[in-house]
Amino acid sequence: MNYKAVIFDLDGTLTDTLEDLKNSVNYALEKSGFPEKNLEEIRSFVGNGVKRLIFLSVPENTPDEVSEKCLEIFKEHYNVNSCVKTKPYDGIIEMLSELKNRGIKTAVVTNKMNSAATEIVKFFFGDLIDETIGQLDGVAQKPQPDGIYNVLEKLGVSKENTVYVGDSEVDCITAKNASIPCIGVTWGFRDKSVLNENGADFIINSPTEIFHYI
Numbered sequence: 001m002n003y004k005a006v007i008f009d010l011d012g013t014l015t016d017t018l019e020d021l022k023n024s025v026n027y028a029l030e031k032s033g034f035p036e037k038n039l040e041e042i043r044s045f046v047g048n049g050v051k052r053l054i055f056l057s058v059p060e061n062t063p064d065e066v067s068e069k070c071l072e073i074f075k076e077h078y079n080v081n082s083c084v085k086t087k088p089y090d091g092i093i094e095m096l097s098e099l100k101n102r103g104i105k106t107a108v109v110t111n112k113m114n115s116a117a118t119e120i121v122k123f124f125f126g127d128l129i130d131e132t133i134g135q136l137d138g139v140a141q142k143p144q145p146d147g148i149y150n151v152l153e154k155l156g157v158s159k160e161n162t163v164y165v166g167d168s169e170v171d172c173i174t175a176k177n178a179s180i181p182c183i184g185v186t187w188g189f190r191d192k193s194v195l196n197e198n199g200a201d202f203i204i205n206s207p208t209e210i211f212h213y214i
Contacts, residue, residue: 003214005157006099007148007180008129009166010110010117011046012188014092015124017112018043019085020078025057028074032066034058043189047170049111049141050074075113082116083123089187095207096128104214105155107131109147111170131155142170145178163214172198183213 011017018039026036037045037057045056054071062070099106106129110117114134121132131154133139133147140146152159164175167188175182176199184200185207186192195203202213 002161003104003163004161005105005107005152005155005163006210006214007107007109007151007162007164009164009168009171010108010112010120010134012167012190013165013171013185014096014108015086015088015120017082017086017120018046018189020082021046021053023085024074024078024081025053027077028054028070029057031073032058032070034062034070046189047111047168049135050078050113078113079115079119082120086120086124088124089207091207093125093128095210096125098211100128105130105157107133107151107155109133109142109151109164109174111135111141143173143177145174148174148178148180165210167195169194169198172200175201183210 008014022039022042025042029036045053051071054074055067058067058070096106108117108121108129112134114136117134118132121129131151133151135141139150152162159178159180163181163183165183165185167185168190172182172184172195181201184195184203186203186205192203204210
């Protein structure tokens with residue numbers, strides 16, 4: 001296919017955000033009087049937005065109002081600590097630069113808070129990413145396709161000329177719901193088996209391999 005646009009997930013796909021997420025979750029848990037979570041637990045919780053991340057991190061049967069307070073503490077901390085340990089995966093900037101050189105439009109659609117997503121993309125990638133859409137009020141988050149349709153309208157590209165790239169089951173299902181192909185990446189937060197089980201159309205092991213399919 002001669003794709004005109006590539007839409008990326010963010011966490012686990014373009015950037016390794018796990019340490020900063022863990023640190024902000026544990027800050028909120030400690031302030032709430034709850035035990036901390038380790039890196040692998042946080043890895044298994046991410047992908048469905050920060051509310052679910054926190055609700056999975058607090059102890060079972062925690063009242064919703066307490067979980068919501070913990071969520072607010074997390075958001076406040078993460079909004080000013082989202083780029084401390086976070087970094088792009090090896091080869092990502094070079095891959096994005098080559099996409100730009102080829103005239104292929106790029107975007108990020110993520111379940112991360114829109115404020116944090118926008119900050120991370122701007123900080124690390126500048127004008128290598130054309131549009132970023134994170135979690136917004138009134139826009140259904142992934143795996144619903146609303147974010148993809150929104151960004152396609154902004155890019156002026158049809159879904160027939162677009163591919164989605166992500167590292168998780170949520171990304172595979174999102175692409176299916178949007179009726180676009182999905183390239184799964186193996187360097188992120190889920191195993192290759194998860195990508196296969198959830199119907200990734202292609203699987204790549206390094207950023208340069210994306211050019212085998214676009």
